[in-house]
Amino acid sequence: MDPVGPNNETILEYSVYDALQCGFSEVVFVLRREFEETFREQVLSRFNSFIRTTTVFQDLNDLPGKFTLTEGRRKPWGTGHAVWCARGVLKQPFVAINADDFYGRNAFQHATWFFSRPGVAEIPAFMMAGFQLANTLSEHGPVSRGICRTDNRGMLQNVEEWLRIEEFPDGIASCSSEGDDTQRFTGDEIVSLNFWGLTPKVFPLLEQRFHTFLETKSGDQKAEFYLPDALSGILSRSEATVAVLPTNDRWLGITYKEDKPSVTKAIANLVQTGDYPSNLWNKK
Numbered sequence: 178m179d180p181v182g183p184n185n186e187t188i189l190e191y192s193v194y195d196a197l198q199c200g201f202s203e204v205v206f207v208l209r210r211e212f213e214e215t216f217r218e219q220v221l222s223r224f225n226s227f228i229r230t231t232t233v234f235q236d237l238n239d240l241p242g243k244f245t246l247t248e249g250r251r252k253p254w255g256t257g258h259a260v261w262c263a264r265g266v267l268k269q270p271f272v273a274i275n276a277d278d279f280y281g282r283n284a285f286q287h288a289t290w291f292f293s294r295p296g297v298a299e300i301p302a303f304m305m306a307g308f309q310l311a312n313t314l315s316e317h318g319p320v321s322r323g324i325c326r327t328d329n330r331g332m333l334q335n336v337e338e339w340l341r342i343e344e345f346p347d348g349i350a351s352c353s354s355e356g357d358d359t360q361r362f363t364g365d366e367i368v369s370l371n372f373w374g375l376t377p378k379v380f381p382l383l384e385q386r387f388h389t390f391l392e393t394k395s396g397d398q399k400a401e402f403y404l405p406d407a408l409s410g411i412l413s414r415s416e417a418t419v420a421v422l423p424t425n426d427r428w429l430g431i432t433y434k435e436d437k438p439s440v441t442k443a444i445a446n447l448v449q450t451g452d453y454p455s456n457l458w459n460k461k
Contacts, residue, residue: 178219179431181441183448184456187220188429189276191444192285193228194457196272199285203229205266206276207259210234224458233263241384244391247398255401256371257383257390264380270298273373273404279440280306280372281426282452288374291420301382301417303408304374305333306424310342310349311364313428317435319343319352323369323405324362325421333412333419336369336405367421369405370428382411 181188193204208216213232221230235253238246239262253259260273270292274280284306291297291304307325314320319341326334339360342351349362386407394400411417429440448455 178216179437181431181437182444182453182457186223186444186457188279188431188440189220190224190457191279191453192274192276193224194453195280195282195285197228198282199289201228201272201285201289203231205231205233205263205271207233207235207263209253210236227458231266233266235259235262240391241388244388244395247395250398252399252401254387256404257402257407258387260375260404261380261383261387264377267377267380270374270376273371273375275371277430278370278372279429279444280370281424281428283424283426284372284422287422287424288372291374291422298376298378301376301378301411302420303376303379303417304420304422305369306372306374307367307421308370308424308426308428309364310362310366310368311344312426313368313370314342314344314349315430315432315436316439317433320432325367325369327367327421331421333421335412336409338405367423371404373404373408373419379411379417382416383407386410 178187180186182190196204206216206221213234235258237250237254239258240246256275272285272288287306288304305325310322310324313322320343321338321340322342323336323338325336328334339351342349342362349364351360351362352358387402390400390402408419412419427443429443431437431440444453447453
């Protein structure tokens with residue numbers, strides 16, 4: 178909900194705007210109930226007359242089958258659970274994104290093209306927008322990124338999480354926490370930033386993976402059911418395919434508080450070049 182645009186637009190408003198330009202017709206916001214009033218007042222009221230909106234709550238008690246909430250659990254169950262919580266309202270192909278990441282319009286264009294292909298909604302066929310690693314780094318510290326491995330058809334094989342990636346004078350590298358193990362990168366590697374094109378076929382698959390997760394980790398107060406991990410598990414069992422569609426757009430996000438000025442400046446530059454209007458919703 179932190180503003181970054183010239184008229185106090187949030188990052189998620191640029192994603193909503195890009196989705197509108199690419200033919201999407203509805204936005205489903207998954208949030209915790211305690212944020213609802215503030216979110217509606219500060220963010221949703223700005224643009225809900227431009228696109229149909231639905232709010233879904235990520236309820237800790239929304240669990241499959243026989244499972245019940247472990248006493249003392251306060252932490253949300255993670256991004257995989259957040260998407261699964263929207264299963265009751267998502268009846269057609271959709272894009273699942275992080276609300277605090279700026280992806281650029283090309284990713285949404287890719288999703289529109291992918292969903293337009295005949296038969297996509299009938300089988301477990303999904304997509305992911307792939308960003309170049311060099312376009313996703315922070316100037317103010319290391320980041321974690323999921324490095325993607327694809328086959329010769331551009332289909333995702335797996336996503337491997339690398340920690341503490343940053344740019345040094347001699348290139349991009351990931352160092353272990355002890356500093357004694359270094360992996361170097363060219364910057365051209367494709368990474369996942371949680372931009373997934375999915376269909377309702379994903380929900381029973383997510384439920385199966387979430388069920389397995391809860392069988393072993395329901396008592397771990399800090400364990401989270403992450404969407405990339407769930408999709409990697411689905412891929413490992415050949416239960417679905419994920420096409421990786423690369424984009425050259427620069428990702429923007431506020432990993433560190435020092436990132437905000439550069440994000441604000443980057444968006445101001447996009448406004449200046451005409452990529453976005455100075456006021457997204459044209460309100461005086």
